[in-house]
Amino acid sequence: MKKEIVICLGSSCFSRGNKRTVQIIKDYIKEHQLEDKVFFHGTHCSGNCKNGPIVKINDKEYENVTPENVIYLLENIFRKD
Numbered sequence: 798m799k800k801e802i803v804i805c806l807g808s809s810c811f812s813r814g815n816k817r818t819v820q821i822i823k824d825y826i827k828e829h830q831l832e833d834k835v836f837f838h839g840t841h842c843s844g845n846c847k848n849g850p851i852v853k854i855n856d857k858e859y860e861n862v863t864p865e866n867v868i869y870l871l872e873n874i875f876r877k878d
Contacts, residue, residue, distance in 0.1 A: 807842030
């Protein structure tokens with residue numbers, strides 16, 4: 798079953814780093830040959846702006862995700878596989 802990664806592209810999250818985070822996640826998926834195992838897409842505001850930037854992985858919402866900590870998050874998620 799594919800993992801779903803959803804990144805908030807609402808203006809608040811986007812202005813606080815999700816523009817860079819999108820590219821980091823894309824690069825991570827490509828570098829680890831996960832294209833067939835991940836459905837990665839954006840969404841509009843999730844309504845949790847004060848705790849953003851937001852990334853959701855398989856229905857679990859992660860708050861305060863930044864370009865600096867997203868690799869750590871991805872490593873923890875994919876290490877379990």
